[in-house]
Amino acid sequence: MSPRVGRRGSRAGVGLAERIEALDRAAAVIAPVAPESEGKAVAAVLERIDRRRALSAEHTIIGVFGATGSGKSSLVNAVVGREVTRAAVRRPTTGHPVAAVVGETGADPLLDWLGVEDRHLLDGTGAALEQAALAVPSSRRARREDPGAPGIVLLDLPDMDSVEAANRAIVEHMTGMVDVLVWVTDPQKYADAVLHQEFVRPLAGHDAVTVLVLNQIDRIREDERRPVLASLEGIARADGLTSAPVLATSATTGDGVEELRERLVQVARSRGAIAERQRADVTAAATRLRTAADPAGMAAQSSARERAALTADLAVAARVEPVATAVGASYRHRAAGKVGWPPLRWMRRFRPDPLRRLGIGQERDANRLERTSLPEPDAATRARASGGVRRFADSASAGGSDPWRSAVRRAARSREEELPDALDQAVAEADLRARSGSWWWPVLDVLQWLAVLTWVVGLGWLAVNAGLAFLGMPPLPVPMLEDLPVPVPLPTALIVLGVAVGVLLAVLGTAIAAAVGAWHRRRARRILTDRVEDVGSGLVVAEVDAELERARAADADLALAAGTAR
Numbered sequence: 406m407s408p409r410v411g412r413r414g415s416r417a418g419v420g421l422a423e424r425i426e427a428l429d430r431a432a433a434v435i436a437p438v439a440p441e442s443e444g445k446a447v448a449a450v451l452e453r454i455d456r457r458r459a460l461s462a463e464h465t466i467i468g469v470f471g472a473t474g475s476g477k478s479s480l481v482n483a484v485v486g487r488e489v490t491r492a493a494v495r496r497p498t499t500g501h502p503v504a505a506v507v508g509e510t511g512a513d514p515l516l517d518w519l520g521v522e523d524r525h526l527l528d529g530t531g532a533a534l535e536q537a538a539l540a541v542p543s544s545r546r547a548r549r550e551d552p553g554a555p556g557i558v559l560l561d562l563p564d565m566d567s568v569e570a571a572n573r574a575i576v577e578h579m580t581g582m583v584d585v586l587v588w589v590t591d592p593q594k595y596a597d598a599v600l601h602q603e604f605v606r607p608l609a610g611h612d613a614v615t616v617l618v619l620n621q622i623d624r625i626r627e628d629e630r631r632p633v634l635a636s637l638e639g640i641a642r643a644d645g646l647t648s649a650p651v652l653a654t655s656a657t658t659g660d661g662v663e664e665l666r667e668r669l670v671q672v673a674r675s676r677g678a679i680a681e682r683q684r685a686d687v688t689a690a691a692t693r694l695r696t697a698a699d700p701a702g703m704a705a706q707s708s709a710r711e712r713a714a715l716t717a718d719l720a721v722a723a724r725v726e727p728v729a730t731a732v733g734a735s736y737r738h739r740a741a742g743k744v745g746w747p748p749l750r751w752m753r754r755f756r757p758d759p760l761r762r763l764g765i766g767q768e769r770d771a772n773r774l775e776r777t778s779l780p781e782p783d784a785a786t787r788a789r790a791s792g793g794v795r796r797f798a799d800s801a802s803a804g805g806s807d808p809w810r811s812a813v814r815r816a817a818r819s820r821e822e823e824l825p826d827a828l829d830q831a832v833a834e835a836d837l838r839a840r841s842g843s844w845w846w847p848v849l850d851v852l853q854w855l856a857v858l859t860w861v862v863g864l865g866w867l868a869v870n871a872g873l874a875f876l877g878m879p880p881l882p883v884p885m886l887e888d889l890p891v892p893v894p895l896p897t898a899l900i901v902l903g904v905a906v907g908v909l910l911a912v913l914g915t916a917i918a919a920a921v922g923a924w925h926r927r928r929a930r931r932i933l934t935d936r937v938e939d940v941g942s943g944l945v946v947a948e949v950d951a952e953l954e955r956a957r958a959a960d961a962d963l964a965l966a967a968g969t970a971r
């Protein structure tokens with residue numbers, strides 16, 4: 406077992422420290438997205454790894470787990486070579502963890518952390534386990550590479566399927582704390598569902614630091630041992646333990662005990678189990694996070710099409726279309742004041758400027774903020790905005806897992822309250838040229854007044870003649886325009902011409918104003934839409950894209966932590 410432990414450590418492409426850091430980062434990002442219990446469980450794993458790394462790396466903690474009566478305590482005594490823990494017929498016997506310790510230095514803080522009170526230091530006792538740990542490797546090469554006598558904490562634990570809840574709690578806690586897991590079973594109970602379903606299978610990822618022991622082998626006939634061992638091995642493989650060794654022992658006769666002891670000492674000597682266990686923990690935690698809230702599957706950022714759809718929805722909420730229409734109408738309104746037929750211009754006073762009516766293009770308020778007095782958005786308009794935000798979040802997170810899709814939706818709505826004001830200000834502060842005129846207004850204006858002058862002269866002429874006639878005085882000469890089909894007096898012609906040209910100019914001006922007004926409307930719509938897009942970018946898109954980026958980073962970190970990153 407130990408050579409495998411050592412080799413695997415060096416073969417893994419990404420260093421353990423790097424994988425732990427990646428898990429730490431991924432956990433920080435995923436915890437708020439995943440169910441609380443999952444985040445807590447992974448935080449606990451990281452905390453444990455952290456604490457373990459601060460404690461003695463010289464000691465390997467080996468936990469002996471199994472059902473009551475399988476012979477855990479007897480086996481620990483046999484491996485140690487003296488009685489450190491009580492074995493008995495009474496069930497259950499062991500109620501608290503008992504530690505046999507080789508290597509005093511650094512052991513106490515480790516045992517304090519484990520919460521083990523009952524400690525038996527083997528240093529200087531000459532116990533078989535101490536001797537095995539101190540033994541110098543026989544081959545010269547092994548001696549050269551030997552890092553020296555290892556420290557060992559061998560833990561006898563209460564039964565895992567105990568009727569005592571406290572015992573079960575201790576065992577569950579310890580499965581997470583030890584560096585090496587030794588599962589002890591016996592010929593009667595080796596196929597027991599509880600052992601496999603509740604304990605071995607969930608820890609199958611810890612294959613590399615697991616040993617399976619079939620104890621009480623003396624209780625079965627010699628010719629039955631091989632098939633029973635093969636059967637246990639088959640179950641172990643089905644549990645997912647693809648390479649954990651399966652040993653046969655008898656604590657009573659001592660069969661297989663030395664082999665078990667040697668394997669455990671070898672593991673401790675390689676000093677690879679701590680890292681191997683942590684590697685398995687990190688992989689399991691990464692898998693757990695992925696199961697709880699898989700950050701994979703979503704796009705790296707929202708698409709241009711999705712952003713355009715959001716802008717369209719927000720534009721409805723910001724009332725871009727009515728404001729743009731008012732901009733066009735306002736232009737026509739103001740143009741009418743300059744190019745309309747002068748005798749009728751006064752009538753437009755009764756119709757206020759449509760833009761003014763919306764409060765656009767006015768003074769700033771006390772906070773130096775321009776505000777529109779657009780009517781409060783109705784329910785349908787508000788629904789369009791929040792529906793747009795939701796649709797945007799949903800399509801941007803398509804393909805993601807449910808927890809992440811909810812997280813993206815939360816991110817999209819995180820600044821929803823700021824939206825109405827921001828949209829209103831975007832409209833209020835847009836440069837819509839609400840007061841500007843056009844160069845052709847004065848041109849038509851002058852022409853209009855010339856036309857007015859023309860008919861006023863004609864009218865005046867006729868009026869003077871009428872006055873003179875009334876007074877019995879000779880009238881002014883009235884030239885006749887003889888070239889026309891019907892001869893017309895010049896003043897009359899001036900009146901007809903002046904009125905006709907005036908009306909024609911008014912019609913022409915209205916037509917030009919309509920065309921230019923339409924251009925202003927389109928321009929206003931474009932400007933307002935751009936501003937609405939900016940608001941959407943800042944308050945919605947940025948939040949969603951940041952969440953998508955977090956998911957992408959977490960996905961990469963999980964792959965790194967699980968050792969599956971390319």
Ligand SMILES: Nc1nc2c(ncn2[C@@H]2O[C@H](COP(=O)(O)OP(=O)(O)OP(=O)(O)O)[C@@H](O)[C@H]2O)c(=O)[nH]1
Pocket residue numbers: 471472473474475476477478479480491492493494495496497498499500562563564620621622623624654655656657658
């Ligand atoms: N025949 C036989 N009996 C054994 C063997 N190992 C243990 N026993 C006996 O089985 C009984 C239970 O042994 P323990 O070592 O106390 O078992 P345990 O797993 O520690 O039990 P708990 O502490 O209750 O969980 C004792 O009477 C032992 O003598 C073995 O290999 N062969």
Ligand SMILES: [Mg+2]
Pocket residue numbers: 477478479491492498499561562563
């Ligand atoms: Mg016991």
